[in-house]
Amino acid sequence: MQTESNRVYSLCSQRILLRPWQESDAEALYKYASDPIVGERAGWSPHKSVEESLEIIRTVFNTPTTWAIVLKESNEAIGAMGYMPDCPLNLPAREGEPLVGYWVGKPYWNQGICTEALQLMLDHIRKKSDYTSLICSHFVDNPASGRVMEKCGFVPTGETAVDKDLYFGENRPMRVLRLELQTKTMNIRLEQPSDYREVENLTREAFWNVYAPGCVEHYVLNQYRNNPDFIPELDFVMEESPYPVSTRGGEDCHSRIIGHVMFSKAEITKEDGTILPAWTFGPISIHPDYKRKGYGLKLLQYALEKAKAMGIGVICMEGNIDFYRHAGFVVASTLGIHYHAEPKENEVPYFLAQELIPGYLDGIEGTYHTPKGYYVAFENKEDFEAYEATFPQKEKKQQEGQLVDDCTKNPNDQ
Numbered sequence: 122m123q124t125e126s127n128r129v130y131s132l133c134s135q136r137i138l139l140r141p142w143q144e145s146d147a148e149a150l151y152k153y154a155s156d157p158i159v160g161e162r163a164g165w166s167p168h169k170s171v172e173e174s175l176e177i178i179r180t181v182f183n184t185p186t187t188w189a190i191v192l193k194e195s196n197e198a199i200g201a202m203g204y205m206p207d208c209p210l211n212l213p214a215r216e217g218e219p220l221v222g223y224w225v226g227k228p229y230w231n232q233g234i235c236t237e238a239l240q241l242m243l244d245h246i247r248k249k250s251d252y253t254s255l256i257c258s259h260f261v262d263n264p265a266s267g268r269v270m271e272k273c274g275f276v277p278t279g280e281t282a283v284d285k286d287l288y289f290g291e292n293r294p295m296r297v298l299r300l301e302l303q304t305k306t307m308n309i310r311l312e313q314p315s316d317y318r319e320v321e322n323l324t325r326e327a328f329w330n331v332y333a334p335g336c337v338e339h340y341v342l343n344q345y346r347n348n349p350d351f352i353p354e355l356d357f358v359m360e361e362s363p364y365p366v367s368t369r370g371g372e373d374c375h376s377r378i379i380g381h382v383m384f385s386k387a388e389i390t391k392e393d394g395t396i397l398p399a400w401t402f403g404p405i406s407i408h409p410d411y412k413r414k415g416y417g418l419k420l421l422q423y424a425l426e427k428a429k430a431m432g433i434g435v436i437c438m439e440g441n442i443d444f445y446r447h448a449g450f451v452v453a454s455t456l457g458i459h460y461h462a463e464p465k466e467n468e469v470p471y472f473l474a475q476e477l478i479p480g481y482l483d484g485i486e487g488t489y490h491t492p493k494g495y496y497v498a499f500e501n502k503e504d505f506e507a508y509e510a511t512f513p514q515k516e517k518k519q520q521e522g523q524l525v526d527d528c529t530k531n532p533n534d535q
């Protein structure tokens with residue numbers, strides 16, 4: 122991702138100037154940052170001497186994304202505004218998502234100064250970087266800070282976090298907020314036969330080298346559409362809203378499919394041997410250029426709402442709880458559902474479930490079976506290879522985090 126250059130900018134509004142900290146600000150910094158009420162609210166310890174403040178100006182504040190908030194009227198540094206290009210706190214941040222932080226000296230509170238300074242910095246970030254979102258947090262017992270964030274457009278994510286390494290951080294929950302900077306309008310609609318090849322190509326791009334060198338998920342999807350377990354009403358694509366493209370003949374409208382998800386019928390075998398209908402989804406794909414921008418979650422939440430409206434009772438799936446928790450999933454064993462490929466007594470952290478009908482699993486214990494349709498590439502290797510050969514050549518690579526060293530091997534057989 123392209124970030125800011127090392128160039129240091131000064132930014133100016135009606136009442137304030139944001140400029141780099143200078144060593145001559147040390148006394149002013151000490152005056153405001155030694156007040157225990159300021160640092161404690163933000164999670165850092167009060168400054169104990171002018172020398173300490175000077176050291177902080179030379180080190181912590183010596184970055185192109187940290188500014189002194191200077192009152193134009195008095196030319197005094199009365200606070201700090203900035204962001205860190207990688208979130209160093211224990212927050213549910215997206216990869217490479219910057220963390221915003223600020224404080225203002227107590228005599229200047231509640232005069233709109235922080236809001237003005239944050240707006241100034243946000244305008245600058247919008248112009249000078251291509252960050253797609255920013256994260257911010259404040260201690261729940263410090264609502265004024267949350268108010269500043271919300272006035273500038275940050276929206277609570279619904280999550281709280283604790284970072285014991287912050288000053289007075291232990292057992293002190295922080296509310297998490299996020300500002301989306303560049304979300305494009307995406308349209309979600311049912312997949313059409315004319316989309317099939319584009320969507321299979323997207324699936325191949327999204328899974329390539331992720332879980333194995335190469336991938337088979339595009340073939341799974343290709344085969345699934347003829348499988349009686351496939352649910353056409355839950356076969357969605359996400360596309361960028363049509364945008365005009367100049368062509369020789371004038372203007373044409375183009376929309377690019379950037380996401381896809383499909384659902385399948387599945388089964389849970391109850392302890393007494395009878396079958397409880399269950400459902401699963403996947404592959405779910407977001408094009409690599411659009412990953413980590415919140416689109417996958419939006420697509421999934423949309424599809425889950427539709428699944429719920431169809432009367433689907435429970436969704437089981439294999440995935441990473443850190444992501445799928447945001448869509449309402451929990452580790453399935455906590456609901457009494459076991460994974461077919463693991464011993465019953467094992468807690469399987471990657472096997473997840475969500476009741477769409479509350480109480481659907483009440484009083485039930487059972488074992489979920491991955492539908493056979495997902496094994497199609499492992500069972501028909503030659504057909505898969507012939508299908509794969511219809512796509513442009515792509516280099517298979519061994520990468521960290523892969524589950525198997527050959528994409529036609531079933532990870533459950535390891």
Ligand SMILES: CC(C)(COP(=O)(O)OP(=O)(O)OC[C@H]1O[C@@H](n2cnc3c(N)ncnc32)[C@H](O)[C@@H]1OP(=O)(O)O)[C@@H](O)C(=O)NCCC(=O)NCCS
Pocket residue numbers: 158159160162163164223224225226229230231232233234235236237258259260263264265266268269
């Ligand atoms: C948080 C802080 C930066 C706000 O600075 P500020 O210049 O006073 O902020 P603003 O005047 O722009 O906005 C403050 C808003 O909080 C509101 N507010 C103040 N006390 C509040 C309270 N107890 N509960 C709810 N809102 C409160 C104000 O009314 C104002 O909102 P409004 O304009 O809608 O009336 C300042 O209080 C501070 O430096 N605190 C200590 C350090 C800190 O908390 N940093 C942030 C760490 S996450």
